[in-house]
Structures are given as C-alpha cells and as structure tokens.
Amino acid sequence: MKKRIVAFRRLNEQQIAQLREQFHVDYFPALNGVDDPGFREALAEAHGLVGASLKITPELLDEAPHLEAIASISVGYDNYPVDELTRRGILLCNTPDVLTETTADTGFSLIMATARRVVDLAEFVKRGDWKESIGEAQFGCDVHGKTLGMIGMGRIGAAVARRGALGFGMNILYSYASPKPELEAELGARRCEMDELLEQADFVCVTVPLTPETTHLFGAEQFARMKTSAIFINIARGKVVDERALIQALKDGQIRGAGLDVFEQEPLPSDSPLPHMANVVALPHIGSATHETRTAMAQRAVDNISLALTGERPISLVNEPAWSARAR
Known part of the structure; x- marks a missing residue:
C-alpha cells in the first residue's frame, strides 16, 4: 500500500507526477490555511x-x-517546531544551496537600489518631474569601495559579501557568525564584534536565521550605533528587526535608508509607512522568487520527501538527531 503525501503550493505537473509514481498524493495548490477541512482530513492519513x-x-x-x-x-524553518518534530521522530528537510545565489542577487540589488535611489528616481521620472538637469537633491551615494558589514556569514551572507568584495571592491566586515578563515583569505573579510561593525559599515546587510536569540536583534540601540550615512539591508526575516525602531531611525535621519525584502508582518499592512518613505526600497519577499530557483527548490523538496519516505537519508536535513535515532 502506497504511503500518503499531502502537498501544497509551488509544485509543477512533473513534480506532482514524480511523487504519484511512488505515493498517494493529496494536492492542495491553493491552500489558504490549516483550517481547510480537506487538508485536515488528508493530514490525518499523511506520512509526508x-x-x-x-x-x-x-x-x-x-x-x-x-x-x-x-x-x-x-x-x-522558523515555521516548524524543530525540537517537537525531533522528539516525535519526524524528519524536517529544507532547501539550502539551491536559492543561495538568487537570494544574494536580491540582497545586492537592494544595496544598489537604495544607494543610487533607483526606485525613488524612477518615480521622479514617471511623475514628469524631470524638467532640467538633476542636482544634489537627486544624488545617491557610491557603492564601490565602501564598507559592507554582514550580520551573518552563512551561504547567502558569503554570496552577498563575494559580490561586494570581488565585484565592487568593497571592504567586508562580518559579525554574528563563526570564524570564516577561507572567506577572510578570499575576500579580505574581517570578523569583528557587532558594535564595531555597526559603527564602521556603510552598508549593513542582515542574513541571520530567525531564532529566539535573533528576534529583534536590531532595535533602537543598534540603529543609533550606525553611521547617519549608512544603509540597512534585510534579506533575513522581518522579525529580526524591531520595525518600529527602524521606522523611527529612518524618520529621524539616524540612517540614510533601508532596503527591505522581509517584514515583521507579511504581507505588509496597508498602513505601514515603510513603502511610502523615499529612503526605503520595499520588496514583497522576493528573495528566491525566480522561475528557475523556485522550480529547483520544489524539486529539492520532492527529492527530500521521496528519500525520507523510502528509508534513505534526505539531501537536506534540518534535525539530524531524528535521523540518527531512526538509523539505530
């Protein structure tokens, strides 16, 4: 008898067909939430x-x-109770690697867009306000040769830093990460305490995962330490930042601007001032949102679940202890 899988969102026909070769699949392509009665009924019988x-x-x-x-x-994987899954012997798999470069592209595009005021000035042209040669009121700031401070230096953080160092001659500082001697040799990066990074960096880019320790890692104190000419970039998770403190720092001119792909509440509430601020570039959480990368992510998930339910080790496993216990 085939094991049962409940699949929801982001799978193409080929991927669903691949799963159906091995498993019974209940597919919910437009699931609106866990209260869907069909989903709850299927969940009761699901193995994956x-x-x-x-x-x-x-x-x-x-x-x-x-x-x-x-x-x-x-x-x-902040949507999952990892310890509870491990306690129950349930494997949790994710999709690192396949989205690294695409998400780093998004991060660096935010650096460029905020520094050179791409969105603000594109709107300036659309409104018909470009009637004479631009002056200082429309100037942005350089990116090349500046100091890029990375908060987090995992796969995505390293990919952003590599773009900055090798493509734009940026000086790289990093914090809230273990020592990375290979990256230090490759990029001339330097590890330092976060306070020093905030005081020296022209661009502060956050790529840490959301954990209890990183929730509101950035608040009023951290923004106060940054240069008034600095730009803040967040491609991690919205709750890493105290959004009220960020808004106040932007309003008060404590920092020059912000490029944001993630927010404390998503979708962004209609009354949020962030998308209406001239010194903010706000994106709708598009970090990995390309056709190629989303297809690759879904394929990794399909391969992971296929391996897990046939007794083999998944490619990308979050909770190793659950697998170790199963393998005994």
Missing part, C-alpha cells in the same frame, strides 16, 4: 508533507499520527 508558508504547530502534529517527514520548500 511537502510545501511552504504554513505554520506547523504541535497541536497540528497531533492530528497527523502517521507523519514521518516534512519537506519544506524553503531554507528557513
């Missing part, structure tokens, strides 16, 4: 879950007594 952007709670796991593995179509 494949999808993204769904908050998994211990209470929800109680309704899935046969669940063996979850394959998330994401690199972040």
Whole structure:
C-alpha cells in the first residue's frame, strides 16, 4: 500500500507526477490555511508533507499520527517546531544551496537600489518631474569601495559579501557568525564584534536565521550605533528587526535608508509607512522568487520527501538527531 503525501503550493505537473509514481498524493495548490477541512482530513492519513508558508504547530502534529517527514520548500524553518518534530521522530528537510545565489542577487540589488535611489528616481521620472538637469537633491551615494558589514556569514551572507568584495571592491566586515578563515583569505573579510561593525559599515546587510536569540536583534540601540550615512539591508526575516525602531531611525535621519525584502508582518499592512518613505526600497519577499530557483527548490523538496519516505537519508536535513535515532 502506497504511503500518503499531502502537498501544497509551488509544485509543477512533473513534480506532482514524480511523487504519484511512488505515493498517494493529496494536492492542495491553493491552500489558504490549516483550517481547510480537506487538508485536515488528508493530514490525518499523511506520512509526508511537502510545501511552504504554513505554520506547523504541535497541536497540528497531533492530528497527523502517521507523519514521518516534512519537506519544506524553503531554507528557513522558523515555521516548524524543530525540537517537537525531533522528539516525535519526524524528519524536517529544507532547501539550502539551491536559492543561495538568487537570494544574494536580491540582497545586492537592494544595496544598489537604495544607494543610487533607483526606485525613488524612477518615480521622479514617471511623475514628469524631470524638467532640467538633476542636482544634489537627486544624488545617491557610491557603492564601490565602501564598507559592507554582514550580520551573518552563512551561504547567502558569503554570496552577498563575494559580490561586494570581488565585484565592487568593497571592504567586508562580518559579525554574528563563526570564524570564516577561507572567506577572510578570499575576500579580505574581517570578523569583528557587532558594535564595531555597526559603527564602521556603510552598508549593513542582515542574513541571520530567525531564532529566539535573533528576534529583534536590531532595535533602537543598534540603529543609533550606525553611521547617519549608512544603509540597512534585510534579506533575513522581518522579525529580526524591531520595525518600529527602524521606522523611527529612518524618520529621524539616524540612517540614510533601508532596503527591505522581509517584514515583521507579511504581507505588509496597508498602513505601514515603510513603502511610502523615499529612503526605503520595499520588496514583497522576493528573495528566491525566480522561475528557475523556485522550480529547483520544489524539486529539492520532492527529492527530500521521496528519500525520507523510502528509508534513505534526505539531501537536506534540518534535525539530524531524528535521523540518527531512526538509523539505530
């Protein structure tokens, strides 16, 4: 008898067909939330879950007594109770590597767009305000040769730093990460305390995962330490930043601007001032949102769940102890 998989969102026809060769698949391409009655009914019989952007709670796991593995179509896993999954022996898989370069492209595009005021000045032209040669009121700031401070230096952080150092001759500082001697040799990067990084960097780019320790890692104190000419970039998770403190820092001119792909609440509330501020570039969480990368992420998730449910080690495993316990 075939094992059952519940799949939701972001799978193409070929990927669904691949799963159906091995498993019974209940597919919910437009799932709006965990309260969907069809989803709850399928969950009760599921051995595997494949999808993204769904908050998994211990209470929800109680309704899935046969669940063996979850394959998330994401690199972040803050939507999952990892310790609880491990306790229950449920494997959690994610999709690192395949989105690294695409997300780094997004991060560096935010650096360029904020520094050179690309969005603000494109709107300036659209409004018909370009009636004479531009002056200082339309000037931006240089990127090349400046200091890029990376908060986090994992795969994505290193890819952003590599673009800055090798493509734009930027000086690289990094913090909130273990020592990276190979990157230091390759990029001339220097590890330092976060306070020093904030005081020296012209661009501060955040790429840390969301954990209890990194929640509101950035608040009023951190923005106050930054240069008034500095630009803040967040491609990590919105809750890493105290958004009220960021808004105040932007309003008060404590920092020059911000490039944001993530927010504390997503979608961004209509009353948020951030997208209406001239010194902010706000994107709708597009870090990995290209056709090629989203297809590759979904394929990694399909491969992960297929391996996990046939007794083999998944390619990308978050909770190693759950696999170790199973392998004994």
